[in-house]
Amino acid sequence: MRSVRGLVPAVLAAGVLLSCGGAFAASAEKGKAAFIQHGCWQCHGMQGQGSTAGPKLAPDAMPIETFTAFVRTTNRAMPPYSEAILSNGDLEDIHAYLQTIPKPAESIPLLNQ
């Protein structure tokens, strides 16, 4: 089995740099487009609500560090996205998009039938 443990600290560090460096001004609008372009919607739904194929990503998006580490190094059902196919900029934009997704209403009558 290919080990990915050694990669995690490096990628976590990359995530911290992404979130703190300020080199990119993350754009939720661009992130929404990237979310579609890179196929995130396929398993997680167009609003990150999750489905039988993938967990919910929003609202309450995970911290950018955790998010980045998972996307880059996952060895589970979700395939990892290397920087060659998903840039750091796009990844940060996607996270920005997820942060804009609001919580659902407190009470939805159809769900209380």
Added chain:
Amino acid sequence: MARKDPQVSRRKFLAGVAVASGATAVPPAQAATAASTSAAPRRPSALPPTMHVAAAETGTPKELPRIGGVPGSDFMVDVIKTLDIKYLPSNPASSFRAIHESLINYGGNKMPEFLTCAHEESAVAMAHGYFKVAGKPLMTLCHGTVGLQHAAMAVYNAWCDRVPVIIVGGNDLDAAHRPPGVPTIHSAQDINALVRDFTKWDDTPVSLQHFAQSFVRAYKIAMTPPYGPVAIALDAGLQQEPMRNGEKLYIPRYLPTSPPQGDTGAVKEAARLLANAQNPVIVADRAARSENGVRLLVELAEALQAQVIDQGGRMNFPNTHYLRRPPTAVGNADVILGMELTDFWATVNAYIDNGEHGIGVNTSRIKPETKLISINASELLTKANYQDFQRFQSVDVSMAADAEATLPALIEAVKAAIPNDRRAAIEKRGEAAKKAFAEARERTRQAAALAWDASPISTARMSMEIWAHIKDLDWSLVSISGVGFNWPNRLWPMEKHYQWLGASGGYGVGYGAPASVGAALANRDLGRFSVNIQADGDLMYAPGVLWTAARHNIPQLAVMFNNRGYHQEVMHVQRLSNFRNRVANLGNDMGPIGTSIQNPDIEYHKLAESMGWWAKGPIKDPAQLGPAIKEAVAVVKSGQPALLNVWTQPR
């Protein structure tokens, strides 16, 4: 196959017809020549008839040749009628024209009633869906080679889903006498070979008496658990030729076979393990064949206060019961009872499609010391070629038996085996289960609320908009085609056997639409309301079944799960692209090239409307969905099918 001494040979009959036709018809070429060479002046339109014409028009015509005696296919209809087969969905074909004629004229088109289908796959899948509601099999007629090839995918689904269907394929065996051209191309030495790997039994009767035995035997084999499809090749000559003079034929009486029950010793050992377990878990896939099966499974679970995982091959266990659990519950089990599991290996092992070693990773879901018990009639049905038996899983107690038939003995054995000092612990287990169940329900409601106002419409929202309009009806969810749409199972209270029918079995896409029509047909006769969540990709395989539903007044509410893609494949190609560190090429679509159903978008509502359905769409705004469902439900209640084309989230 031609019989030796028919009273009137079909060959002679056909030759006689040809001679008679030749005597009265004028070939077009001769007629044209006569017209062009006539130079006579135009005559009045009404001329006195010649003696020849007058005699021809007023005399008693000479009788044309007819087949004498009782047609063999009439006897076949007598045989079929003894088995109370209500419907016969089929696409018409020359190789079974004789029995077709007997069914509708001699048999009065009743028991069975011929239902016109636009595709053989639709016909078999209708029979598949019908059985899962009615508990009774249908028969279908197929053209021997081309028709059976069309039907094959649906036969495979029925095989994998353990559903009986009686398939009769027309075939003209006698190569020396059958018409040349198409009938010969459409004949084969052994048409059943096409489906032999995934049918329980097949036969090629060569006499009428043989047919009677074969047909009743086929019915009996198909209806003995484990159920499955059967095939009979029916020779065109045997159908067309009359019964022999003085031939005494009999029809064997059908009496059902008792399903196989688990061995007494194995049942006792299973009961001992379950009764003494700290955390027993029951996993059911196709365990409940009837309402009684559901009741028995509840009784067993409550006796043990054991958690139940329903894998959904059938409606095994109410989703409103506090002992119902998700698949992850196997993780804490010390004893697992698997009942009619399609895949015991995958129940206790996880496969992660992450590309490791080029294939993926296997990990155990259970503790190493967990004891496994299996009751599975499919062990009596295994064939070599197709691999629907899945990976090999060693189990501690294995019964090649029908789960539902074994449940009464197992329940008694469990009750007898529970030690007195375990009863308090078992009761406590139940209290913990009630708390966990309530918490899980709340989490489900919270998950369903996400993306509630999204457009395209969330699948949870669509489910609850439908529910609002059917909850007070005697409803049956006849199909959910497409992968990953599981909100009705999570949100709609399902307690009756017919409220959930399971999936296709073989995962052959194209099952949903025709199976829903077959199931809706059975529900129509029982006065129930049928609702179908219809995937877009599934409908496009053989949409002609929509016409069959309208033609035969089979009502259902079909709400499209229109995510505009083959979504399982969208993700497969995305995954492989990532494994290979390449950007997935989308072309101009949303999913990787070859996986989208868009550009142009299909107007399913217009497709349905053109085939006689009430239909509306495309509906993309969730606020418009409820009112549209209300309208559609009213149409369905009036006895007609209705379809709503709803654009949805991917899953």
